[in-house]
Amino acid sequence: MTQPLRIGTRGSPLALAQAHETRDRLIAAHPHLAAPGAIEIVVFKTTGDRILDRTLAEAGGKGLFTKELEDALLDGRADLAVHSMKDVPTWMPDGLEISTLLPREDTRDAFFSRGGHTVDTLPAGSVVGTAGLRRQAQILERRPDLRVVPFRGNVQSRLAKLEAGEVDATLLALAGLRRLGLTDRITAVLEHEEMLPAVAQGAIGIEIRSADEATRALLAPLNCAATTARVTAERALLAMLDGSCRTPIAGLATLDGDRLHLKAKVLSNDGRQVFRAERNGSASDAAAIGADAGAEIKAVLPPDFFKS
Numbered sequence: 399m400t401q402p403l404r405i406g407t408r409g410s411p412l413a414l415a416q417a418h419e420t421r422d423r424l425i426a427a428h429p430h431l432a433a434p435g436a437i438e439i440v441v442f443k444t445t446g447d448r449i450l451d452r453t454l455a456e457a458g459g460k461g462l463f464t465k466e467l468e469d470a471l472l473d474g475r476a477d478l479a480v481h482s483m484k485d486v487p488t489w490m491p492d493g494l495e496i497s498t499l500l501p502r503e504d505t506r507d508a509f510f511s512r513g514g515h516t517v518d519t520l521p522a523g524s525v526v527g528t529a530g531l532r533r534q535a536q537i538l539e540r541r542p543d544l545r546v547v548p549f550r551g552n553v554q555s556r557l558a559k560l561e562a563g564e565v566d567a568t569l570l571a572l573a574g575l576r577r578l579g580l581t582d583r584i585t586a587v588l589e590h591e592e593m594l595p596a597v598a599q600g601a602i603g604i605e606i607r608s609a610d611e612a613t614r615a616l617l618a619p620l621n622c623a624a625t626t627a628r629v630t631a632e633r634a635l636l637a638m639l640d641g642s643c644r645t646p647i648a649g650l651a652t653l654d655g656d657r658l659h660l661k662a663k664v665l666s667n668d669g670r671q672v673f674r675a676e677r678n679g680s681a682s683d684a685a686a687i688g689a690d691a692g693a694e695i696k697a698v699l700p701p702d703f704f705k706s
C-alpha cells in the first residue's frame with residue numbers, strides 16, 4: 399500500500415465542495431487515483447472558522463483561513479491544501495507555494511434582499527450585512543444612505559440570518575453560490591461596474607510544499623493557464639498596494655486571447671474616496687501589469703490612507 403494523497407481543507411460546505419472538485423479533477427487526470435483510499439480529504443479548523451462574531455478586519459487580517467492548512471502542509475499532515483484564492487495572503491510562507499489554479503468561476507457578486515429590492519431600490523436607512531470592507535465601501539459609494547453592518551458566518555448561515563430579518567440585504571460571491579448549488583435565492587447579480595470583485599474572487603488555488611515534486615507533477619494537468627495569468631495580475635496589484643483586509647481593494651483581470659485587461663479600485667471604508675487604474679498588456683506580462691496599476695494608485699493615495 400502506498401500512502402494516500404492527502405487533501406487538506408477547511409470544513410465549511412464551500413471548502414468541502416472545492417476539495418471534492420479538486421479530488422474529481424485529480425481522478426479525471428489520473429484514473430488510478432479513483433482506487434479506494436488513494437485520496438484522503440482531511441479537514442482542518444482555521445482561525446477564520448472559529449471567529450464568527452467580528453469582521454475579518456477586526457479579527458486580525460491575514461492568513462485567517464490559511465495558516466492551519468499551511469502548518470499541516472509543512473509538517474506533513476497534508477500534501478496539498480485547497481484554498482479560495484481570495485483568502486490567500488499575498489506572501490506565502492517559506493517552503494510553500496501555490497502550484498495550481500483551477501479554472502475560475504464567475505467573478506461577480508450576488509445581491510440578496512428581502513422583498514426583492516435591488517441596490518438602487520432599497521429604502522433609505524436599510525441595513526446591509528457584509529463581512530468585507532470591499533463590499534461595504536462599494537455599496538456606500540453608490541448608496542451612502544444605507545447602513546452597513548458586519549455579517550459573518552458561512553454562506554448558509556448568512557442566508558438564514560437574512561431570512562430571519564437580521565438584515566435587509568446581503569452580498570455573496572456568485573462563485574461560492576454556484577459551487578454550492580445555491581443560486582436560486584439570488585435577487586440580482588451585480589455587474590463589475592457596480593461591484594468590482596475581490597482580487598482572485600472565484601479562483602481555487604492549490605498549495606503544496608515547494609520541494610514535493612511528486613504532488614507537483616500530479617497537479618500539473620489541472621492548472622488553468624488563463625486563470626493563472628489573471629490571478630497573477632490581480633495579486634501583483636494587491637502586493638503593490640500592500641493589501642490587507644483593512645483596506646477596500648478590488649481588482650479584476652480579463653483576457654481577450656493573449657491580451658490582458660486589468661481594472662483596479664481602492665476606496666475609503668465609507669466609499670467617499672475612490673481611486674481607479676486600468677491597464678492593458680500581454681498576458682505574459684501579467685505580474686508587471688498588476689504592479690504597474692498598483693503603483694499608479696499608490697502614487698495618488700493620501701498619506702496614511704491605509705491606516706485610516
Ligand SMILES: NCc1[nH]cc(CCC(=O)O)c1CC(=O)O
Binds near residue numbers: 482484570571573600
Ligand atoms: N471570504 C470568504 C469567501 N472566500 C471565498 C468565497 C466565495 C468563493 C470565491 O470567491 O472564490 C467566500 C464567501 C463570499 O465572499 O461570498
